[in-house]
Amino acid sequence: xxxxxxxxxxxxxxxxxxxxxxxxxxxxxxxxxxxxxxxxxxxxxxxxxxxxxxxxxxxxxxxxxxxxxxxxxxxxxxxxxxxxxxxxxxxxxxxxxxxxxxxxxxxxxxxxxxxxxxxxxxxxxxxxxxxxxxxxxxxxxxxxxxxxxxxxxxxxxxxxxxxxxxxxxxxxxxxxxxxxxxxxxxxxxxxxxxxxxxxxxxxxxxxxxxxxxxxxxxxxxxxxxxxxxxxxxxxxxxxxxxxxxxxxxxxxxxxxxxxxxxx
Numbered sequence: 508x509x510x511x512x513x514x515x516x517x518x519x520x521x522x523x524x525x526x527x528x529x530x531x532x533x534x535x536x537x538x539x540x541x542x543x544x545x546x547x548x549x550x551x552x553x554x555x556x557x558x559x560x561x562x563x564x565x566x567x568x569x570x571x572x573x574x575x576x577x578x579x580x581x582x583x584x585x586x587x588x589x590x591x592x593x594x595x596x597x598x599x600x601x602x603x604x605x606x607x608x609x610x611x612x613x614x615x616x617x618x619x620x621x622x623x624x625x626x627x628x629x630x631x632x633x634x635x636x637x638x639x640x641x642x643x644x645x646x647x648x649x650x651x652x653x654x655x656x657x658x659x660x661x662x663x664x665x666x667x668x669x670x671x672x673x674x675x676x677x678x679x680x681x682x683x684x685x686x687x688x689x690x691x692x693x694x695x696x697x698x699x700x701x702x703x704x705x706x707x708x709x710x711x712x713x714x715x716x717x718x719x720x721x722x723x724x725x726x727x728x729x730x731x732x733x734x735x736x737x738x739x740x741x742x743x744x745x746x747x748x749x750x751x752x753x754x755x756x757x758x759x760x761x762x763x764x765x766x767x768x769x770x
Contacts, residue, residue, distance in 0.1 A: 508629060508677045508765075509533055511598055512689060512703060513614035515545040522548045523701045525691040527673055528614050531629060531765040534595055535578040539565045542631060542763050544689075546671045558671050560633055560762045595619075617705055618687060620677060627679015628766045632741040634759035636690045638667035640751055668693040674730065674741060674759055682713040686724040706730070730756075739764075 508531055515526035529542040544560040569577040574593035581587045590599045596616050603609035672690040688706040695702040708726030715721075718737060724730040731753065733742040739761040746753040 508618070508620040509595055509616055510618040510675065510677065510687065511614035511616050512705060513612055514701075514703070516612060517602065517610050518608070520547050520549060520551070521545065524548060525671060525689060525701075525703050526612065526614060527689050528598060528600070529631070529675075529763075530595070533620070535565050535568055535576060535589075535591065537565060537568050540765065541565055541580055542765075544631070544633060544671070544673050544762070556635075556669055556671075558633060558635070560631075560673075562763050618677065618685070618707060626767055627676075627681065627684065628764060629675070629677045629679070630739075630761060630765075631763040632674045632743075632759035633762040634672050634743070634757060636667045636670045636672040636756055638745070638751075638754060638756075640666050640696075666692050666694055666696070672756065672759070673762070674724070674732070674743065676710070680710065680713065680720055680722065680734070682711060682722075684710050686710045686722075686730075688724060688726070688728075688730055 508529065511528040513526045515521045515524045524545050524547075527544040530539065531542070532539045540562055541564075542560070542562050547557040547559055549555045550557045563580045563582075565578050565580045566582070567579040571577065576591040576595070578589050578591070579587065580589075584604055586603050588601045588603070591597070598614050600612045600614065601609055602612065667690060670691050670693055672688065675687045676684065677687065678684050686708055690704050692702045692704055694700055706724065706726035706728055708724050710722045711725050712721070712723045718735065720734045720736070722732055724732060728745055728747050731744045731746070735742070741759045743756040743759055744753050745756050
């Protein structure tokens with residue numbers, strides 16, 4: 508499993524949006540699946556912040572003398588030609604349409620499975636993130652309890668305003684197994700807009716129950732997750748520090764499910 512991140516740019520429809528690409532089988536071969544996740548800044552109907560995720564099939568693979576690999580996917584309006592550096596550390600993606608429009612984007616690998624291979628099913632859940640932080644809490648949380656400060660400052664600035672979020676367990680469930688989350692800040696703590704946030708952590712507090720599984724994803728932020736076996740939804744809340752407390756993200760829906768090779 509290789510997972511990459513970068514930015515999606517497609518004219519005015521997608522401007523500097525978080526972009527996640529996954530190759531579940533690693534190095535590309537014809538017939539492999541590829542997963543892409545992002546959002547449209549606005550779609551063709553004018554709707555803003557529209558989640559966009561797809562699982563497609565690689566239909567052509569080439570190998571160059573310099574060690575680079577090329578592959579193609581996309582049978583709909585958008586077609587993709589990809590160049591992978593030796594070792595697949597970086598993908599250069601040319602996104603094009605039949606009318607001649609094209610854009611080039613680069614994504615960098617930030618996760619790869621261990622050499623001995625994954626033995627669990629990979630799941631990808633997608634949803635929307637709203638995350639707000641009180642500036643006053645950050646200034647004074649050492650003096651006053653965060654709950655009291657939250658009551659005193661109800662109009663808190665949005666740091667993630669209806670942004671796309673993706674949560675991934677690339678090697679199935681289990682304590683110490685990898686878990687990742689991707690989103691973008693509408694505005695980060697430095698005032699920069701559309702900044703990618705990547706949480707590359709592991710699962711802990713694995714608590715099975717009838718029809719569900721509770722676990723935490725521990726990284727810079729902690730995601731408290733409950734997986735519903737019947738609906739495949741993932742209920743998520745998130746915490747960071749005393750100032751922010753625990754904030755509900757909401758249920759995420761299953762966007763992709765990849766079983767181990769040979770299963």
